[in-house]
Amino acid sequence: MQALASSALAARYVEIRRATIALAAPLTPEDCGLQSMPQASPVKWHLAHTSWFFETFILGPHVAAYRPFHPEFEALFNSYYISIGTPFDRPRRGLLSRPSLDEVLAYRAHVDTAVMRLLQRHPSAAADLIELGVQHEQQHQELILTDVKHAFSLNPLRPVYSPGAPTPARAAGESAWLDHDGGVHMIGHDGPGFSFDNERPRHRVYLDPFRIAARPVTAGEYQAFIADGGYRRPELWLSDGWDAARAAGWTAPLYWEQRDGRDCAFSLSGLRPVAPDEPVHHVSFYEADAYARWSGARLPTEAEWEHAAASPRGLDTVGQVWEWTASPYVGYPGYRPPDGALGEYNGKFMANQLVLRGGSGATPRNHARPTYRNFFDPSARWQFSGLRLAQFR
Numbered sequence: 001m002q003a004l005a006s007s008a009l010a011a012r013y014v015e016i017r018r019a020t021i022a023l024a025a026p027l028t029p030e031d032c033g034l035q036s037m038p039q040a041s042p043v044k045w046h047l048a049h050t051s052w053f054f055e056t057f058i059l060g061p062h063v064a065a066y067r068p069f070h071p072e073f074e075a076l077f078n079s080y081y082i083s084i085g086t087p088f089d090r091p092r093r094g095l096l097s098r099p100s101l102d103e104v105l106a107y108r109a110h111v112d113t114a115v116m117r118l119l120q121r122h123p124s125a126a127a128d129l130i131e132l133g134v135q136h137e138q139q140h141q142e143l144i145l146t147d148v149k150h151a152f153s154l155n156p157l158r159p160v161y162s163p164g165a166p167t168p169a170r171a172a173g174e175s176a177w178l179d180h181d182g183g184v185h186m187i188g189h190d191g192p193g194f195s196f197d198n199e200r201p202r203h204r205v206y207l208d209p210f211r212i213a214a215r216p217v218t219a220g221e222y223q224a225f226i227a228d229g230g231y232r233r234p235e236l237w238l239s240d241g242w243d244a245a246r247a248a249g250w251t252a253p254l255y256w257e258q259r260d261g262r263d264c265a266f267s268l269s270g271l272r273p274v275a276p277d278e279p280v281h282h283v284s285f286y287e288a289d290a291y292a293r294w295s296g297a298r299l300p301t302e303a304e305w306e307h308a309a310a311s312p313r314g315l316d317t318v319g320q321v322w323e324w325t326a327s328p329y330v331g332y333p334g335y336r337p338p339d340g341a342l343g344e345y346n347g348k349f350m351a352n353q354l355v356l357r358g359g360s361g362a363t364p365r366n367h368a369r370p371t372y373r374n375f376f377d378p379s380a381r382w383q384f385s386g387l388r389l390a391q392f393r
């Protein structure tokens, strides 16, 4: 049984590591070194950091004779784990012309050989940690796409990442309201299968009766908000949101621009007309909240969202957008970060961020689940972030 589980994990490891390389395949070495803003990282850094994760949390502690690929990489490709050491400054990752892309690929191969050997010799030694490393790598796969998109959007040549790059699926027609009774319900992850620490423990929540939209808000609906002066009406906005929108000059979602009187949006497959029936995406929490107020509704809480998603009728979420909720990102009742450096993975970000639920067309298949909690700063717009409406009944 154990050998079987280990070979399944080995196959999964190989598949996910290959998928990361495949995402970098359309890019040149120069593309892979770009950092367009402090929040985004070069693809080369993502390729190295995901290997650093296996080296730091699995190979170092679990392989007695493990030889790190390069002694300086511990700090260079540490993202934010202060208990490991002082990470290289995040906004300056784009300055790392060395190591070269080829060296980073050799680093990946070095780590892959060692992880496969560990899985063969000691199948159960670090299986849970290897699964965490694989899930971590999938998170960075989505970041590779969002970060490349942002970098390419700033290039007047408007590079095409891939003609078949993922875009949100089209929403199906009019949105229906789905009614839910109030009462005490359970949310959070419990039982078999992987979950991140921040999805646990499963716990009781009290919900007032509410209704939630069957599908996310579309670009066409958002165009009506813009046409109605949505970005010029302070009464629709939170104070921080109004300030953020004014300071940055927001008049539409990120990547939108006018061409010949039409709304167009830069995408991973180049500049294309905005499709009215696609879910609006690349909006901040502040824009999502203003839209909801304009439409006479509100954003759902994450507990409402999860309860509705788990109900028999479910929610139309597949391959769409991450959805901003009204919920601050905080620990669930009884939440305890893991001991040691991995306690820094999720727990230390539980202030000043909002939870997003669902998943986007760029989220790897089988990565997200109804209990999954994504989280970003309320002004963040470079993720595939949209919204869904809710109301009290």
Ligand SMILES: [Fe+2]
Pocket (backbone or CB within 6 Å): 049, 079, 136, 140
């Ligand atoms: Fe990471």
